[in-house]
Structures are given as C-alpha cells and as structure tokens.
Amino acid sequence: xxxxxxxxxxxxxxxxxxxxxxxxxxxxxxxxxxxxxxxxxxxxxxxxxxxxxxxxxxxxxxxxxxxxxxxxxxxxxxxxxxxxxxxxxxxxxxxxxxxxxxxxxxxxxxxxxxxxxxxxxxxxxxxxxxxxxxxxxxxxxxxxxxxxxxxxxxxxxxxxxxxxxxxxxxxxxxxxxxxxxxxxxxxxxxxxxxxxxxxxxxxxxxxxxxxxxxxxxxx
Numbered sequence: 025x026x027x028x029x030x031x032x033x034x035x036x037x038x039x040x041x042x043x044x045x046x047x048x049x050x051x052x053x054x055x056x057x058x059x060x061x062x063x064x065x066x067x068x069x070x071x072x073x074x075x076x077x078x079x080x081x082x083x084x085x086x087x088x089x090x091x092x093x094x095x096x097x098x099x100x101x102x103x104x105x106x107x108x109x110x111x112x113x114x115x116x117x118x119x120x121x122x123x124x125x126x127x128x129x130x131x132x133x134x135x136x137x138x139x140x141x142x143x144x145x146x147x148x149x150x151x152x153x154x155x156x157x158x159x160x161x162x163x164x165x166x167x168x169x170x171x172x173x174x175x176x177x178x179x180x181x182x183x184x185x186x187x188x189x190x191x192x193x194x195x196x197x198x199x200x201x202x203x204x205x206x207x208x209x210x211x212x213x214x215x216x217x218x219x220x221x222x223x224x225x226x227x228x229x230x231x232x233x234x235x236x237x238x239x240x241x242x243x
Contacts, residue, residue, distance in 0.1 A: 093156020
C-alpha cells in the first residue's frame with residue numbers, strides 16, 4: 025500500500041508536466057491557455073501552432089503516461105513484491121496498485137499542480153497509461169477513438185466515447201472489481217473535463233478538427 029501511494033503521487037507530478045504549453049511556447053511562441061479553447065492538449069496545440077508542435081505534444085503526453093506506468097510496475101514489484109512483476113498482473117489482487125497509479129496519471133494531467141490545477145483533458149496521457157496498465161486496453165481505446173474521430177473530425181466525440189468505454193474494456197479483460205473502481209473514477213474525470221465539448225456536441229456547435237490556419241483553410 026505504501027509503495028502504491030508513493031507511485032500514484034509520483035504519477036500525479038510526472039503526468040502533470042504541461043508539455044503542450046511548453047512546446048507551444050518554444051515552437052510557436054504561443055501561450056495556448058490564451059488562444060482557441062485555452063486547453064494545453066494536443067488538439068488546441070494543433071489548432072494554435074501546427075502539426076509539428078501537435079505531434080511533439082502528443083508523443084510526450086502519451087509517453088509520460090506509458091513510461092510512468094512501466095516505472096511503477098517494475099518499481100512496486102522490486103520494492104514490495106520481491107521483484108515478482110507477474111504478481112502485478114491485472115487479474116491478481118495486487119493489480120489494483122497499477123489501477124491506482126493509472127488514476128494518478130489522469131489526475132496529474134487534468135489537474136496539473138504546475139498550472140494551478142488547470143490542465144488538459146486526459147486523452148493522450150490516458151492512452152499511454154492504458155498501454156502501460158494492460159496494452160490491449162490501450163489498443164482498444166485507440167481503435168474506438170479513431171473510428172469515431174476520423175470520419176466526423178470531432179476529436180471530442182472520439183475522446184468521450186473512448187473514455188466511457190474504459191471501464192467496459194477492463195471488465196472484458198477480467199479486471200477484478202477493486203481494480204476497476206479507480207479506472208471508473210479516471211473515466212469520469214476525463215468525461216467531466218470534456219463537459220463543454222459535450223454541451224457543444226449536443227447543440228451542434230462543436231468545432232471540427234483542423235490544424236493551424238497556415239496549414240489548413242479551416243481555423
């Protein structure tokens with residue numbers, strides 16, 4: 025329990041690093057908090073700066089979730105389970121530890137401590153962390169996201185549906201109830217962070233995805 029808490033807190037601070045803001049400032053001299061949707065995630069970086077900055081943001085946000093989940097898996101195994109990584113399998117009682125770390129990744133990104141608890145929406149970091157939690161879930165989330173987002177160009181639609189499906193994937197892949205609970209909380213947080221997008225989707229006012237105006241005719 026002690027090491028689970030330690031790595032969950034670590035996830036919060038590592039995944040709270042606002043890469044989107046840093047990259048937009050470095051590559052486009054743009055504070056993404058003051059343009060577009062005001063969000064620090066990949067979509068607003070793409071619209072405000074361009075493809076290169078968006079790709080870098082996506083990779084770093086995804087990477088911080090994935091890398092920390094891997095670090096937590098091996099760290100908890102080494103420090104608390106005598107190096108038995110298999111004991112942290114998602115079907116075991118110890119699997120709840122990684123579900124808690126996964127929740128820490130999401131909370132860190134959405135409520136980043138470095139920007140007065142105003143962060144991103146948890147999609148890229150969620151994909152990365154899901155791959156580290158149990159990679160088939162990450163693949164399933166990505167597939168569902170692409171199926172919805174590509175034809176409609178509504179990134180938010182794919183994001184919300186993917187987040188809502190997260191607990192379902194966990195149940196399908198045999199996660200015990202105790203391990204599903206932190207994942208449910210994470211999914212609720214991600215959906216909550218998209219509440220304005222959901223409202224606009226319902227009213228038909230949501231913007232379709234497009235890159236920075238210098239790269240696309242649509243803003």
